[in-house]
Amino acid sequence: MTTSLPLSPDYDAWPIEADLEAVSFTSRLLTVRWSDGRESRYHGIWLRENAADETTVNPATRERILDLSTLPGWPEITGAEIDEAGALCVNFVTDVGYLRFHPGWLRAHDYDNAGDPEPPLVPVTLWYGGTEASPDSLDASDLFDTEPFCEAEEAILAPALMSVLSKGIVRLRGLPTEPDSLKAIAQRIGPIRPTNFGLLFDVKAKPDPDSNAYTSIALPPHTDLPTREYHPGLQILHCLENSVEGGEAVMLDGFAVAEALRERDPKAFTTLTRVRWCYANTARTTDYVWYSPMIRLDHRGELLEVRIADFLRGPLQIPFDEVESAYEALMTLQRMLREPGFAIRFTYEPGDAVIFDNRRLLHARDAFEGTSGHRWLQGCYMERDEIRSRYRMVQRARRRRRLTTEV
Ligand SMILES: [Fe+2]
Known part of the structure; x- marks a missing residue:
């Protein structure tokens, strides 16, 4: 039996x-x-x-x-x-x-x-900015006192993962400020995706920069590495120092902007889901180029990703008769990206790590005065798969505990 x-x-x-x-x-x-x-x-x-x-x-x-x-x-x-x-x-x-x-x-x-x-693992929640808005923020100061995959770690990670899955962003606070500690923070979620900028990259003004990010000039709203066939699904920016004047961070929900475009100007929206723009970097030692629509939808017509970075857009190469409508749609989108109602603004504090969906959110930065102090962020990339896998592991652990309790 x-x-x-x-x-x-x-x-x-x-x-x-x-x-x-x-x-x-x-x-x-x-x-x-x-x-x-x-x-x-x-x-x-x-x-x-x-x-x-x-x-x-x-x-x-x-x-x-x-x-x-x-x-x-x-x-x-x-x-x-x-x-x-x-x-x-x-x-x-x-x-x-x-x-x-x-x-x-x-x-x-x-x-x-x-x-x-x-x-969906967690339903997508669109969000808007404004002066009162700020990213979901969590105290993660105990993160390194917990063992990986234990219930105490889960108590910190679970709401963080949920915010990233639903809103595309979370801010963890109270983390260490030692250089390279981002590696250990990221690995609580999953493996880091290395790029030509390294496993971790330093966002600070430096001599002989190979990206506008490594200067003190303002950066327009953008997603990182749109020049890759598969541009990174996640980015983490970890603040080690910030004592400069200016340099406020700006974040927008690219999905909220795209949905607003779909509502206000359906023709422009459709154009941006079809036109394949060229994304090209012009670095001295690498030569990444990819062609893609600026807005991509999944099989249900829901937003899958936005790919926006004006400073990395190469010359448009599409049929002659489609050029003007493509630029009209692009300019409509660009004007919307400047609407303050979409943006949240915040200042990084040392020990903050902002985890965000790089294929959904756009990030920007005000110019800062390079001589007024020090601003040092370290960053890394991961894939959306890692957040989803880690969140499923949390759910699995919870189901297992429920089973044990029932028995
Ligand atoms: Fe960036």
């Missing part, structure tokens, strides 16, 4: 929201009824390839080893029942006997009743 539930085909924990009560099947389709009355249908082929047994998944890695093309035929269902442990048992005519499915996993992957097959 089997009294324990089977593994799921992953490393996650799947609390049981409802029990399996009844099962019926045809050769290709299986239907279950749950204790709360919901009915879910699963295709036999889907069940076969998502089994967790050793013919389907490598037990060491939990990665699939089953190759569907090696099955002797379509995996038709010949039997199904709910066992004593509450697992779904399915018998297939081909290659294996019966396979067991974890009810919590099965319910969580109920594609028959899924409203949105790819729900």
